[in-house]
Amino acid sequence: MEPFTPRTRTGGRKNNITLSAKEYTKITGTIASVRRNRLPQDDIDEEITGNGHLSRESRARSQNEPSFIAETSFVRAPLNSRVSSVTGAPKSKGKARQEPLENVPVDIQEALILEDMLCILMGIEGTFITFHPEYSAEDDDPLQGIRFVASSSLDSSLRDLVERILPLGTYYTAILSFVEQRSHLDFGLVNHALCASIRDMLKDYQTLLSQLEHAFSTSAQFSLQKLWFYIHPTIHTLSLIYQLVLELGSADDPAADLDSSSSESATDPEEDARNEALGLGGAKLKAVLSEIDKNGLEVDSSGIAVKGGEVLAMIYERMQNMSGDPTAKTLYSTLLRAAGTPYVAMLRVWIMTGRLVDPYEELLVKESKFINRGILEMDYTDEYWERRYTLRDGSTLAAPSKRRQAGVPAPRSIGGRLPGGACVPPLLEGWKHKILLAGKYLNVIRECGIEIRRDQGHSDDEILTMDDEKFYVFLEDAYTHANRTLLQLLLRDQQLIPRLSSLKRYFFLSQSSFLTHMLDLSHSELRQPAKSASIVKLQSLLDLALNTDSHGEDALFREDVKVTLTTSGLYEWLLNVVNVSGVIGEEDGDPKVQQEEPKKAKDDKKFLAIDAFALDYTVKFPLSLVISRKTILRYQLIFRFLLHLKHVELSLGAMWIEQQTTPWRKPLPHYPELERWRLRVLLLRARMLSFVQQILAFATFEVLEPNWRALEAKLAKVTTVDQLLRDHVDFLDTCLKECMLTSSKLLRAYSRLIVTCSTFTMYTSSFTKTAVSAIAASETPEGDQSMKTRSEILGKFETNFNHWFVPVYLNCVQYYASSENVSLLPLVVRLSSVNKTS
Structure with a gap:
C-alpha cells in the first residue's frame, strides 16, 4: 500500500500557528514563488536590474559566492543554494537547523523536504535533512557512502517516505567515490571499464534527477508521493551497484596499495643513473628482482588490489547468486560484459600473436621476463617452455589442483579467492590451459622468426564477450591453429622423429657396435680416475667410433653427440634423489643432493672415469622444447645404466x-x-x-x-x-x-x-x-x-x-x-x- 501524503485542512489552521502574521506571509510567499513558473524578470533579477544595486543580504552573499553575480540566470535552479555547502562551506555536522517544523503545515513541510530531497539524491546536505551525527568526512570510508538523517520534527506521515528514499543518497555517494577511486591507473583496465559502465548508469540517474528538479520547479502538483513513484525503480538498481561496490571495496586495502606503489615510483633519478652505470639498474635487473620476489614462498595478498580476473569473478558470482532477480541479472550481466571487454581484448592479442600485453598484471597468464631465448643458446633447459609463461594460479595440466605453490599469492581472507590476475574468471576456468598453450605455441613460432598469420575466420573488429558462444568458438579455433602450426614445425621442418631415433640409437645402445669400439679404444683412459681423464681425448675417440659406424639419417646428427664426465656416481646419485624426493623430475635433482654428493665423489680417489662417463646431446631452439635438459637427464641415466652393464659384460x-x-x-x-x-x-x-x-x-x-x-x-x-x-x-x-x-x-x-x-x-x-x-x-x-x-x-x-x-x-x-x-x-x-x- 502506497503511503498517503496528507493535505492541509481549511479553516482555523492559521489561528493555531505560533508564527506571526508577517513570518507566515513570508514563508507562504516563498513556497508559492518556487512552485510557479519563473519568468526572466524574477525577484532577484528585478533587484539587480530595477534597483541598480543589491540588497544587504545579496551583497553579503555575493562576497562569498561571486559566481552567482556573473551567472544570474543560474540562480533560478533551486539547488544552487546547496552547492556552496559541498564545495567548501562548513558542514552542519549532522545537526539540522532547528526550525520548529512541527508547527509548520504539512504541505509546507512537504515542499521544504522536497527541495532537500533533491539535494540529498545528489549527495548534497540539505536544510532539514543533514549528514548523520556520526558521519565524519575525514574518518569514514568514502566507499561506505554518506548517511543522511531527517529532522526529528518532521511530520511522521512524511518521514516514512523520506526514510525510504534517503538510502539512495548513500548509494549515490558511495558509487561516485568508488568510480573516482578505481579510475586510478594502478587498478587496471578491467576496473577502468567497470567504472566507465557505472558512470554511464549514473548519467541516466543524473538525467532523472534533472527531470525531477524540472518537475519540482514547474509543476504545482509535484509531491513527495510522485517523487517516490519515479525514484522507486532506481533505488533497487543503485542498491545492486552499491552492494557490488561494497564487496569490491572490502576485499583489499586500496589506500595501502596506492601508497606503496607511489613510494616505489618516487625514486631519485640520480640514484637510478648511478645504479645503471654500475650495472645495478635497468629493466632486466628489475624484472629479475620482481620475479624473485614473486617466486618467494610467502606472497601477501593484502597488498594486491582487486583487479583483473578477480573483479570479473566477483561480478559473475553476484550475477549467479541473484539470478532469480531479473533486474540484478540484467544489471550484472551488463557490468560483466563491459568490464570484461579489455580482458577479452588482451586475451585476443595473446592467443592470436603470442604477445602478452598486460601492463597491470590482470590476465590469468603471467610472464617471467628474465627467462628469454638467449638462455637457450647457453643452456637449453625447458624453463623457457615451462616457466616463462605460466598461469598465475599456479595450476598445470600435470597438477591441476590449486595447491599453494611458490610465487602464487595466498587466497583472500574474505571470499577465499586468489587476488588480482591470479583469480581466473569462472567462465574461463575450463579454458585456461588452452589459452596458455595457444599463446605459448605462437610465441615459439614467433621466436623462430616465422610470420604469424592471423586466423581469417574472425575479424579484429568483431566484438566478443565472455557470455557469447562465439568467443569460445574463437578460443577453440585459435588454439587449434596455433597447435597445428607448431606441430608441423617440429615434426616436418625440424625433423623431430629422426632426432629422437638418433637419441635412441646413441643412448639406448640399440646398435652398440660403436660403443664396443669406443670402449676398446678408450679402455686405458676410462680406467683412470675421473679427475685425470681427458674429455678432449675421449671426445676424439668417440668421433672416431661414430665415423666408422654411422649410417643413414644418424650420420646427420653424430656431431650433436658430446662426451661429458659427471661429478657423482650413478647409483649414489639415484639413491639420494629417490630417497629425498621420490621422483626423478628436476633437472639437477634435489639441491641438497647436488651440493653434497659431488663433494663426496671428488674426495673419492676410486671414482673412475668409466663411472663418470656419459653422453650429452645438443639441440637448438625450438627442438630444445622437446629434447630439453630434463629429458636429456633421463636419457643419460638410462645410458649410464646400460653402459655399466655393457662394460661389466665385456x-x-x-x-x-x-x-x-x-x-x-x-x-x-x-x-x-x-x-x-x-x-x-x-x-x-x-x-x-x-x-x-x-x-x-x-x-x-x-x-x-x-x-x-x-x-x-x-x-x-x-x-x-x-x-x-x-x-x-x-x-x-x-x-x-x-x-x-x-x-x-x-x-x-x-x-x-x-x-x-x-x-x-x-x-x-x-x-x-x-x-x-x-x-x-x-x-x-x-x-x-x-x-x-x-x-x-x-x-x-x-x-x-x-x-x-x-x-x-x-x-x-x-x-x-x-x-x-x-x-x-x-x-x-x-x-x-x-x-x-x-
Missing part, C-alpha cells in the same frame, strides 16, 4: 678369454684343492656373466624396444604439442621405472651386485697369477701354502654375490612384479634361470 668376457689359457686348463690330479678353486672361479664368473646378460637383455629387448615402438605409434597419431611433450616424458619415465631405477630397494641391491661383479673383473690378472704361482708351488717339495688365503678371498666374492642376489635382489624383484610393476615378470623368469644354474 670385462667378464675378457676374463673368460683370459681363463682359456694354460694355468686354467692344465689338469692337476695331484692338487684337487686348486682344481676346486679354479672351478669355483669359473662358476662365479659364469653366474655373474649370466646375471649381467639377463639384466641387459631384459632392459634392451623387453623394456626399451617395446616402449619405443609404443612411442612411435603415439607420435604417428599425435594431435597436440602438449600431448607430444607428455608422451615423450612418459616414455622416458616408464623406461626408468621398468629398468628399476626409481625404487630405492631395487637400486640398493642392484648397485651392490653390479659393484661386486665389476670388482671381481678387476681381479682377472690377479687370479691368473695366483693360479700360475699355485701350480708352480704345488710342484715343489714344500707344496702350496697360500690356498687358504686364496679361498678366503674368493669366498668373500661368493658370499657377497649370493647374499645380494638370491635373498635380497631376486626377492625384491618378485615382490614388485607381483604388487607394483607387472612388467618385471619376465625378469623374474630370467633371474630364476640364473639362480638354478648355481
